[in-house]
Amino acid sequence: MHLDVQDLRNFYYRTKLGRAAQKAIREQVRAFWPNAHGDSLAGYGFAIPLLRPLMVEARRTIALMPGGQGVMPWPPGQDNISVLCEETLMPLQTGFLDKLILLHGLETSDTPGRLLQECYRVLGPGGRALFIVPNRAGLWARNDRTPFGYGRPYSLSQLEGLLRSYDFKPQGHAAALYQPVSEKRFWLRSAGLMERWGRSITGRFAGGVLIVEATKRVPARAGGAGAAARTPLRILEGASRPVPGRALQKDDGWCANR
Numbered sequence: 001m002h003l004d005v006q007d008l009r010n011f012y013y014r015t016k017l018g019r020a021a022q023k024a025i026r027e028q029v030r031a032f033w034p035n036a037h038g039d040s041l042a043g044y045g046f047a048i049p050l051l052r053p054l055m056v057e058a059r060r061t062i063a064l065m066p067g068g069q070g071v072m073p074w075p076p077g078q079d080n081i082s083v084l085c086e087e088t089l090m091p092l093q094t095g096f097l098d099k100l101i102l103l104h105g106l107e108t109s110d111t112p113g114r115l116l117q118e119c120y121r122v123l124g125p126g127g128r129a130l131f132i133v134p135n136r137a138g139l140w141a142r143n144d145r146t147p148f149g150y151g152r153p154y155s156l157s158q159l160e161g162l163l164r165s166y167d168f169k170p171q172g173h174a175a176a177l178y179q180p181v182s183e184k185r186f187w188l189r190s191a192g193l194m195e196r197w198g199r200s201i202t203g204r205f206a207g208g209v210l211i212v213e214a215t216k217r218v219p220a221r222a223g224g225a226g227a228a229a230r231t232p233l234r235i236l237e238g239a240s241r242p243v244p245g246r247a248l249q250k251d252d253g254w255c256a257n258r
Contacts, residue, residue, distance in 0.1 A: 001110070017188070041099045045065070087109055107152045132210070148208055
């Protein structure tokens with residue numbers, strides 16, 4: 001279930017812990033994507049804290065916010081680029097995006113598979129996505145004082161397995177938020193040091209969030225989950241031709257030999 005957009009905004013922009021979390025995740029996003037020059041970029045969920053440094057380089061930027069969460073105008077003081085949408089029906093053309101960031105989107109979705117199908121659709125060939133989710137082994141997923149304590153946490157193998165089943169190919173992974181879930185001044189002042197220490201010593205296991213970069217598999221696998229198509233409603237086509245092998249039954253009102 002999605003968190004309310006006001007709660008997310010208050011955490012990231014009005015608390016010291018939220019600003020520290022924003023900075024730590026941004027650094028890892030920049031490590032994956034040093035620039036976004038000329039790219040069509042979108043964020044889904046509540047990804048606007050991560051879009052700010054990239055939007056000045058991107059050709060176009062869109063902030064997609066799911067209906068269950070709600071939407072807020074963004075960026076302040078500029079033309080609005082945030083859009084309220086259904087998670088399985090993004091208002092984008094097929095293959096429109098070069099880069100996509102999901103933050104507070106996948107773990108709170110009631111239909112994560114269908115969301116991944118939609119992400120696959122809107123990404124163009126060679127497009128890249130960053131999936132950012134709470135780490136099942138981390139401390140942040142066990143504390144509901146932050147948005148990372150809600151929804152479905154993942155281990156790295158679970159997340160990468162899910163992405164592969166929907167025709168994404170993981171390219172790399174990282175973790176962030178090694179600092180404790182605390183607003184005490186000592187921990188906040190030590191946050192940068194703890195992030196560097198955590199990345200060099202403990203790897204992905206102690207980080208509060210996992211970040212996986214993935215590309216879409218082109219073409220999609222035949223019969224793969226990401227290539228699923230809805231079965232059309234045959235009744236809408238009318239009785240244009242007989243259905244072979246169907247014998248009329250008595251409960252049809254007719255006898256088979258009549």
